[in-house]
Amino acid sequence: MIRLFVGLGNPGPEYEDTRHNAGFWWIDTLAHKLGVTLLPDRSYYGLVARANTEQGPVWLLQPQTYMNLSGKSVAALAKFFKINPDEILVAHDELDLPAGQVKLKKGGGHGGHNGLRDIHAQLGTPDYWRLRLGIGHPGLKHEVAAYVLRKPPQSEREQIFKCIDQAKDALPALLGGDMNKATMVIHAQPQRPKPPRKPPQTPESNGNTEATS
Numbered sequence: 001m002i003r004l005f006v007g008l009g010n011p012g013p014e015y016e017d018t019r020h021n022a023g024f025w026w027i028d029t030l031a032h033k034l035g036v037t038l039l040p041d042r043s044y045y046g047l048v049a050r051a052n053t054e055q056g057p058v059w060l061l062q063p064q065t066y067m068n069l070s071g072k073s074v075a076a077l078a079k080f081f082k083i084n085p086d087e088i089l090v091a092h093d094e095l096d097l098p099a100g101q102v103k104l105k106k107g108g109g110h111g112g113h114n115g116l117r118d119i120h121a122q123l124g125t126p127d128y129w130r131l132r133l134g135i136g137h138p139g140l141k142h143e144v145a146a147y148v149l150r151k152p153p154q155s156e157r158e159q160i161f162k163c164i165d166q167a168k169d170a171l172p173a174l175l176g177g178d179m180n181k182a183t184m185v186i187h188a189q190p191q192r193p194k195p196p197r198k199p200p201q202t203p204e205s206n207g208n209t210e211a212t213s
Contacts, residue, residue, distance in 0.1 A: 001177035002129065003087040004059045005030055006074055008115040011064040017157075019093050020067065020148040022133040023115075026091040026164050027062050033168055038062060043080070045073040055175045059083075063115075070115040071122030078123070089129040089174065090119060091167075093148060097134025099156045102163035104170075104186045105130050106179075129179075131186070133163055 007027030008020075015021055031038055031049055038047035038060060047062040059081065063073030078088060086106070092115055097103060107127045110116035120126050136156070138147040152160065166186065173182035 001055050001087065002058065002089045002174045003056070003081070004061060004074075004078060004083045004089070006061045006063070006070075006088065006090045006119075008067060008070055008090060008092040008113075009062065010066055011062075015149070017151045018149050019135040019152050022093040022135060022160055022164075023091040023131075024062050025161065026131065026133065026167065027060050029164050029168055030171070031060055033171065034058075034060070036060065040064070044077040045069075046077075048077065053175055055177075058175065068114040069118055071118035071120070074119050075122035085123050085125050085128040088123075089131055090116070091131040091133060092116060093135045094132035095135060095137045095144065095148070097132055098136045099134050099152065100159035100163065101134040102167050102186055103132045103134075104167075104179075104183050105132065131167055133160060133167075135160065 005027060007023035007025070009015065009022070009024035010018075010020060016024075027038070034049075034051040034053075036049040036051045038049045040046075041048040044061065046064045049060040051058050051060065059077060061073065061077055063070045065073050074088070074090070077083070078085075092113060094103070096111065106129050108130075109126065110120055116130070119128070135148070135152065138144060151157075166188070170182040170185040173179070173185060
């Protein structure tokens with residue numbers, strides 16, 4: 001089961017609504033669903049909440065170290081409560097997915113994401129779970145730093161939150177350790193609306209009417 005849910009972002013009101021804080025948005029949504037409040041905890045360098053579930057206690061964490069030192073916060077809490085890497089889920093903004101897409105994966109590289117890079121280093125392994133919240137890519141590598149620190153337009157923000165809500169529905173499976181089911185819920189694509197049924201053909205609609213006297 002997942003025992004530690006982490007959302008990556010930067011502290012401070014100037015970053016609150018920027019793309020790089022998508023992980024924070026996920027944790028805020030999760031805290032509301034679980035009925036808990038995130039509070040500052042110096043021991044773990046972040047905002048922390050504990051939720052008691054049927055499966056046992058779980059922790060929510062928003063590191064307040066700034067993005068490139070996120071691992072300092074994650075490792076401090078994980079080591080104190082003896083939480084294994086495969087019991088950790090880190091939600092983060094993902095440039096390689098468009099806004100409106102969300103993916104769950106375990107392990108792999110950090111893809112240049114500074115928060116993941118530091119978590120790799122502090123945990124000593126990449127073998128933790130990641131919730132990849134798509135934010136799209138600006139198209140040019142040199143524009144990435146400014147792009148992630150800007151607010152997305154309203155339509156894009158709505159797409160990101162739609163993915164956050166979808167991932168929230170996987171919480172029971174994540175708490176139960178059923179990662180296959182969690183993946184199915186998170187990766188599910190919305191059903192396309194069915195085309196309207198055509199009315200049955202009649203002689204009049206075919207233009208085959210006969211003249212009468």
